[in-house]
Amino acid sequence: MNTLNTLTTETANTMTTSTTGSTQQAAAPSAATDKREAKKGSLAAFKGLMPFLRPYRRQFAMAGVALVVAACSTLAIPAAFKQMIDLGFGGANGGKSIEHVDLVFLALFAVATVLALATAARFYTVSWLGERVTADIRNAVYSHVVTQSPEFFETTQTGEVLSRITTDTTLIQAVVGTSISMALRNVLLFIGGLVMLFVTSPKLSAIIIGLLILTVLPIVMFGRRVRKLSRDSQDRIADASAMAGEILNAMPTVQAFTHEKIESGRFGASVEGAFATAMRRIRARALLTMIAIVLVFGTIVFVLWLGAHAVLEGTMTGGDLGQFILYASIVAGAIGALSEVMGEAQRAAGATERLLELMSVKSQIQSPAVPLPLPPRAANGAALTLSDVSFSYPSRPDTAALGHLSLDIKPGETVAVVGPSGAGKTTLFQLFLRFYDPQSGSIKLDGVDITQLELHTLRDAIGIVPQDTVIFSADAMENIRYGRAGASDAEVIQAAKLAAAHEFIERLPQGYQSFLGERGVRLSGGQRQRIAIARALLKNPPLLLLDEATSALDAESERLVQTALEAAMVGRTTVIIAHRLATVQRADRIIVMEDGKIVETGTHSSLVALGGIYANLAALQFHSVHVQH
Template identity: 85%
Template sequence: MSKSTTSSTQPDPRTAKGSLAAFKGLMPFLRPYRKQFVLAAIALVFAAGATLAIPYAFKQMIDLGFAPASGPRNIDNVNATFLALFGVATVLAVATAARFYTVSWLGERVTADIRDAVYRHVVTQSPEFFETTQTGEVLSRITTDTTLIQAVVGTSVSVALRNTLLFLGGLVMLFVTSPKLSSIILGLLVLVVVPIVLFGRRVRSLSRASQDRIADASAMAGEILNAMPTVQAFTHEKLEATRFGQLVEGAFGTAMKRIRARSLLTMIAIVLVFGTIVFVLWLGAHAVLEGAMTTGDLGQFVLYASIVAGSIGALSEVMGEAQRAAGATERLMELLSVKSPIENPSKPFALPARTANGAALALNDVTFSYPSRPEVAALEHLSLSIKPGETVAVVGPSGAGKTTLFQLFLRFYDPQGGSITLDCVDIRQLDLHTLRGAIGIVPQDTVIFSADAMENIRYGRADATDEEVIQAAKQAAAHEFIERLPEGYKSFLGERGVRLSGGQRQRIAIARALLKNPPLLLLDEATSALDAESERLVQSALEAAMVGRTTVIIAHRLATVQRADRIIVMEDGKIVETGTHASLVALGGIYANLAALQFHNVHVTH
């Protein structure tokens, strides 16, 4: 089982410079919401300003309200001070609520946009990407990583900006209150920043490693859950559970290293910051006793020092969250930067108008190797011309290159040499939707979606009416068994079609292809999973469907290809025999040997 990442999605060490560098990739997702950021900033400034006004109100209350003076004036001062304090608290409450609502909205909105962008990008990737990238890895990035970014955009950025304002504002007010004590506290706080920065880098690297381990576990779980029948058939439940447990424990161990580093960072920050504050307040207490400061000044200094200390502590917490989100952002940006080798042409050609007979298809000296196996030629200097309306069967041993032909027809890959034309147009000059819209395929492994029977067939053509869906089902001999389902065409077919037999899933796929009504039809073992009766029904339906279109059939069961206009025999990526069933049997070559093995010398009419 392969690793879950490809070289195209491996992290580039040059990008791992720091949190700010990593977050640059988020800018395209943040720019559309400048207005909301401005509103959040305004609310943030008002909230920070109200917070910074509270210590000054307390100073006024202490110095004017409780200092020795005549009674009535003191009561008036106390009343006015408390009324002002309530006003400040009201402003703080409204601004905080507005800030929370705005930044939470931004977090949800930006995260939704990122998830949508990543998913839209991933579904446009060629099969080359999915050869070596597990779906669990992609899902981990779309879910877990975007959740971390949501926490940063929706909470941490706001908290960081708020505490930065409080730190700067509190620092200014400390100097206004007592320049001497503030100079001492500032010099000591500079020493506090050094260990915070050093440990912050350590947390960031561990955060990235933690996310990678979680993605590995998620990828393996997705792979195994999709293959449960095979796992259970080989009685590997305990083995797979153990393997998953080892990955989970590995992720836990990496996470604990990150948590220990963050815990140590928090402890160091709190001890150093509050140690500094306590020391300076001790100096301040002596200044009051010596008459160099008023009691109100000391009280104000204490509150501003608490605000500064609290803001530094909050910023260290936010730094830890930012380190985790920076790693997540890098992983998502790596995924978004992956380029598919299969791209639409800048100026696509149009296909000629469809004729009554179907499409012409040709391969001209095609050579192709899969990207994951570049040293092995899947097709080698292969040329083939198929006329409109012709039915061509492709047979040969496993690994001969039959399925590769279909993947090239659909332009899942581009050949390294030669060209493929559809109605005399190089398929590389066609828009991908135009090309694939002209091709209907019934794959060997039928995909059934978690939807009802009607929607599964309608997948062939999204704008088809219910009547057209039912007609396609009738042509594919699927109507009767669908009608017998508990809710007919509205019956849910289960995840991956678990409620259907193999033959029923195959007929759903055939109905889907017939509904699309393409000029070129590709059948990959289209009747392989059918019993004798279903095969007879489907074979007659397919023969009717082949009228008016070009058909290419891959089949190991030679009984399904005997009526083809031409049979192509492939071996090792080359065409080694061409002819009809009768002529190839008479030739006595590879096809004749295959026929002898399957028919056991039973006479077959042609």
């Protein structure tokens, strides 16, 4: 009876878990993500996974063999119990009974050993497959995303991409590494157990199947409510986590405005809301567990009662009854497990659809099928030519960022681009790097249209110091080495010296091995910019783009960096964007832009004499500086 109780409880728990297990596979990173995650999809979406599954056919075959052996071993156990009861305990001769009991127990142990080995082999193989296929999918998705142009990231949130790479692939991992195996195993157990039920007793089989169907229906119906409450609980937890992350990232602001108590109160309210939702889920699941155990146990007890009468009437042996009950438990457990697998598979199908949708996105910026080479690098840098270039950003096609712009930059020339915000200065840099293609016109580097160059060839020829410096979560040495992955430590240090960064790096606790923090939080704005300049100098490109390269520096650092940049400009073409006109006065040529067009061209002195836009900007800035002094 204890064995029966254990099996019944496990069956009930399996059915209960089927309503909630899929929700608890992976906590979503955000409430929105969890709602997306809960979305179910068509199982046909799994066809899209075939390219990832096909390379591991041998492993799937091995898992299949282990699966069949484990299922057959499980189905053999009730038959062994029947033999033990009928031939052992029911034998007329005591010695013969002991002999049979010994043989049956040895056989039972052998079956259990085979079951253990097969189950371990199946678990290891399918778990390996789940991890391997998930890793392949993550690599494929990430490799695909990093090749997308900035246009893709204008309309796609980074958090959305990360959610698909992490949460959605976790759902697929659960299907490949667990659910497929569980589904096949339980299909085999269900079919085998059902056949053996009818072989043992057709009458009792018809009764118990009907009762189990009536038992499972209310459990499944109530289980939907538990699933919804589980998702709500995850939503509330995600909300609290998102709030905590936002506040922790803004602690200086929170403390500056003395909002510590307010934010603690907000977080506390969010946590209490999550607790209340979790308690509703726990109460519902407790009720579901009670209902499942009562209904399943009641069904089995009722059939056991009928079987006991049949044994007493002599129409059934005790061994047949024991075998019947065990097969009934196996069938009930298989039904509950299949219910769980189907719900999980539907959710994973939705995740697969989202991943395949992401993989189907093609970047508008592609390398040509047959790229042209760049001519050998000239001693004095690269030539850059723009011919009648017009461009509008995809997100605002009706607004021209550049209009019919033509520009010819000679090798070794230093050209400064100035103008009010929104004039199109940074857009020029994005077109040079081919982050976007102009709607009309052409851009040529050393006489070769950049659309005919392989993207890596083009971008390897360009070094850029952006206005918003990106510092990676690594040490100073690796951050500078990002400019040229194969550079030696000595070359990195030399680039840092040229960018006036060596001195402050040496003062860091571990020097060049000092971790700079996430987004470079351990550095000042000027220090971050000097790291970026060192990175560009290490790359040593023929074309150097400086986007407000000295905007975050104090006067002393600006003087040092300006001297370093002037030395670095020798032997290369340089294009400078600057609002501070003091940094562009020594340029060979100054281009003044307004509304995406070139409106003035000349040197500092000639443009001041012209009395136009540049002269007004210069008057305002230099007068402001004079007043401050």
